[in-house]
Amino acid sequence: MTNSGKHLIVLSGPSGSGKDTLVQHLIERHPEIKVSISATTRAIRPGEKEGVNYYYMTVPEFEQKLADGEILEHTCYCGNYYGTPKSEVDARIMAGINVVLVIEVEGATNIRRLYPEAKLIFVQPPSFDELEHRLRCRGTESEEAIQKRMARAREELSFAKDYNYRLVNDSLDECVEELYQIITE
Ligand code: ADP
Ligand code: 5GP
Numbered sequence: 001m002t003n004s005g006k007h008l009i010v011l012s013g014p015s016g017s018g019k020d021t022l023v024q025h026l027i028e029r030h031p032e033i034k035v036s037i038s039a040t041t042r043a044i045r046p047g048e049k050e051g052v053n054y055y056y057m058t059v060p061e062f063e064q065k066l067a068d069g070e071i072l073e074h075t076c077y078c079g080n081y082y083g084t085p086k087s088e089v090d091a092r093i094m095a096g097i098n099v100v101l102v103i104e105v106e107g108a109t110n111i112r113r114l115y116p117e118a119k120l121i122f123v124q125p126p127s128f129d130e131l132e133h134r135l136r137c138r139g140t141e142s143e144e145a146i147q148k149r150m151a152r153a154r155e156e157l158s159f160a161k162d163y164n165y166r167l168v169n170d171s172l173d174e175c176v177e178e179l180y181q182i183i184t185e
Helices: 019-029 059-067 090-094 105-114 128-138 143-157 172-184
Strands: 008-012 038-040 054-056 071-077 080-085 099-102 119-124 165-168
Touching: 008 019, 008 105, 008 172, 019 099, 019 172, 038 059, 059 071, 059 080, 071 105, 080 105, 105 119, 119 172, 128 143, 165 172
Parallel strands: 008 099, 008 119, 038 054, 119 165
Antiparallel strands: 038 080, 071 080
16 A cells, blocks of 8 residues: 555545535645445436446446455445445545545544544534434435435444544534645644
8 A cells, every 4th residue: 555545534424414515615625635436226316316425226237346456445235335446545645636436434443443543533413303304305215215324323323433534514614624735734
């Protein structure tokens, strides 16, 4: 390993805690920061775009990429594959560009093993009720998917202590600023 990952930022947190919203605001204000686009086998949501939110693919396509060694880390989350393509990360961090990965806890653990200096940040909702409220208001998931994500959220929150930083996403603006401070400190 020739790069310890000091330009790699991992953002995790329960679905609905606001990770994507935070990152969108972050890169609007600081376009020099790059966000890694993951590969996934989950269905595209209304409003999402190929190559912008994710690279959407079938299970055989994803498994071929794994076999070809093109995926840095991956997991199975609520029945779908998600993985970070090496091409989103390696050249950029070697060039000193800050790259943000929005990935779940298992992926974060794997990244820490590969890149010990990566900054691991856990985004917490202000409360569990607020998390459920945000997930429902987003209106992108079926009731079954919401239940799965809420159950998974309870497990995920117990991993917050293993992260280098914990951010409570209450006021969006303040949270974006705190995130930027951590990335650039
Ligand atoms: P995640 O990427 O963690 O799954 P999203 O970014 O999709 O979460 O946010 C879930 C919902 O919560 C969205 O509808 C978003 O607009 C809303 N949201 C995000 N951050 C805040 C905040 N600080 N205050 C209120 N609503 C928020
Ligand atoms: P969603 O379906 O809501 O977009 O994402 C579900 C979960 O998968 C989120 O916690 C998200 O952070 C995580 N995720 C997205 N891409 C990746 C990835 O490449 N690797 C891992 N390990 N998790 C990912």
